[in-house]
Amino acid sequence: MFILHCLNFRNLHPIVEVKNLSKSFGSFQAVCDLSFAIEQGQVYGLLGQNGAGKSTTMRMMLGLIFPDKGSVHIKGKEFNSNNIQLLQHIGAIIEKPDMYLYLSGWENLKIFAALGKNKISKARLSEIFEQVGLSGREKDIVKAYSQGMKQRLGIAIAMVHDPELLILDEPTNGLDPQGIAEMRALIISLSKEHGKTVLISSHLLYEIEQMATHMVVLHKGKKIAGGRVDELMHPDETLVDIIIEPRVGNLISIESSSWGQRLVSASERALTFKLNREIVPELVKWLADEGVGILEVRSKHSLEAYFLSLTND
Amino acid sequence: MTKLLQIELYKIFKKPRTYISFGIVAAIAFVIQLAMTAGGKEYLDFGLQGVSEQFDIQGKILNGYLVAYLILQSLLIHIPLLVALVAGDAIAGEANMGTLRLLLTQPISRTQVVLVKWLASIIYSIALIVWLAIVALFLSLLIFGRGDMINLKSDTFILILKDDVMWRYAGAFAFASLAMTTIVSLSILLSAFTDNGIGPIVATMGIVIVLTILSNLELPLFKMIRPYLFTTHMIGWKGFFDDPVPYRSIGKSAIALGVYTLGMLLATIAYFNKKDIRS
Numbered sequence: 249m250f251i252l253h254c255l256n257f258r259n260l261h262p263i264v265e266v267k268n269l270s271k272s273f274g275s276f277q278a279v280c281d282l283s284f285a286i287e288q289g290q291v292y293g294l295l296g297q298n299g300a301g302k303s304t305t306m307r308m309m310l311g312l313i314f315p316d317k318g319s320v321h322i323k324g325k326e327f328n329s330n331n332i333q334l335l336q337h338i339g340a341i342i343e344k345p346d347m348y349l350y351l352s353g354w355e356n357l358k359i360f361a362a363l364g365k366n367k368i369s370k371a372r373l374s375e376i377f378e379q380v381g382l383s384g385r386e387k388d389i390v391k392a393y394s395q396g397m398k399q400r401l402g403i404a405i406a407m408v409h410d411p412e413l414l415i416l417d418e419p420t421n422g423l424d425p426q427g428i429a430e431m432r433a434l435i436i437s438l439s440k441e442h443g444k445t446v447l448i449s450s451h452l453l454y455e456i457e458q459m460a461t462h463m464v465v466l467h468k469g470k471k472i473a474g475g476r477v478d479e480l481m482h483p484d485e486t487l488v489d490i491i492i493e494p495r496v497g498n499l500i501s502i503e504s505s506s507w508g509q510r511l512v513s514a515s516e517r518a519l520t521f522k523l524n525r526e527i528v529p530e531l532v533k534w535l536a537d538e539g540v541g542i543l544e545v546r547s548k549h550s551l552e553a554y555f556l557s558l559t560n561d
Numbered sequence: 562m563t564k565l566l567q568i569e570l571y572k573i574f575k576k577p578r579t580y581i582s583f584g585i586v587a588a589i590a591f592v593i594q595l596a597m598t599a600g601g602k603e604y605l606d607f608g609l610q611g612v613s614e615q616f617d618i619q620g621k622i623l624n625g626y627l628v629a630y631l632i633l634q635s636l637l638i639h640i641p642l643l644v645a646l647v648a649g650d651a652i653a654g655e656a657n658m659g660t661l662r663l664l665l666t667q668p669i670s671r672t673q674v675v676l677v678k679w680l681a682s683i684i685y686s687i688a689l690i691v692w693l694a695i696v697a698l699f700l701s702l703l704i705f706g707r708g709d710m711i712n713l714k715s716d717t718f719i720l721i722l723k724d725d726v727m728w729r730y731a732g733a734f735a736f737a738s739l740a741m742t743t744i745v746s747l748s749i750l751l752s753a754f755t756d757n758g759i760g761p762i763v764a765t766m767g768i769v770i771v772l773t774i775l776s777n778l779e780l781p782l783f784k785m786i787r788p789y790l791f792t793t794h795m796i797g798w799k800g801f802f803d804d805p806v807p808y809r810s811i812g813k814s815a816i817a818l819g820v821y822t823l824g825m826l827l828a829t830i831a832y833f834n835k836k837d838i839r840s
Contacts, residue, residue: 307838312837329671335666335667342662343659343662344659346658347663359572360663363565363664363667
């Protein structure tokens, strides 16, 4: 019982703690008094609109940008230029995985493998190539790689020192739908099968929804929400868009009905309701009975709905 | 640190751009050697016309030592520009490519990053000087043979016996290497300030050209500042072909270059350690 308790405690111990981080660029406040912690073995989504401060936060966590105030603690120790060795616990892709284009994928990975403390064998490098699905293309010059292959090589570089935490800033940027699905599967497998902790930012909320166990929502540099995804969101309540045939009187009859309370927005061609998923068929039937011509019914993803409800000024 | 340096050198020498400089040096040396093969005698007759009225010059004047000296005089002004091609790209080029942020998320300090880039660029510039020695001196000796060397000056000439020349070249190349270390430091400093690889290369070239002009202008104001310009000291290698060799002046120039080198290196480290990487 005691052992079990200790193990649980270890799993919950934060690998990274961000404490009161603030950063300004001139008069622009990029990040303001931001605090959160990342627990081991979880997948964290860092969400926010463009310019919300996601990349700046990630860069401060990696020592690329120096905070004006606050601190980052990695495995309980304050991270600064005097203990740069703490970075061995973190692998990262920031913005896009740029690498030495004139070198092969193998040479790139070998270079970053050699920058670590421990010697990494050829067999391990081959294993990583296999893990990210680049086997057979190791010797090709990176210039000839597709965007998806570069993203995979970026993940390989981030993983090369077997870090406990992966920081991935928009890892699906520039990928086609198949590439996005493959990247998602790779990140989920890194977390589930290899026990990696992942902090991921993406503007594709659906992607985050598929992967994240926790999330931190930033808006104009400030944290406006954070915690377990299932606790933050109400999974049953969703936003439903109903595309309708334009007809005079549609809106009046809906607003005056009991459904009016659930109406979030309305235009001549579209209605948006916030309601429990289960009563969507009932609403559709009522609209049809009222003579509203329904062209399409689509449910917004729950994270997207949650995100919009938080960030809409 | 050795491992990091090996990686840096690997990156430099895997880059096709690196070899452009070696190609340019070889091409210029070859063109001068070709020109001297075809019209070297006429060139020397013209150069020595004032002197030959007073002296009877005999022996093999058109020799490898003289041709090498002519190549060095035309090339050593341009070598800094070739050095800047690599050193100016060292930090800014990586920032431009986006690899700098990847590099700085590894467990290596920024001071180490600057130092290995500085050392690797110095090794590259020394390799360029060695290559210059091979194509300018050894190839010229192979083509034109050995002989006493005439060092023509504006109002006089110095005759150096053939057995007394080689060590002077060794000294000149060593001094040139030191001068290139200063250029490396300047390029790396400029490279730390920007995220565009071309900027530091052009800026280094601009600074060297402007300061070289100031070093050579015979105006009172410029005479005053001349001792403080590193370009003034960069031509100290020529002293090895004087008689007697002005060791004191060469030593002072070497110290001045050393101070510039160290100062610019420390400034780079200080700045780079505070820089936000936003590229």
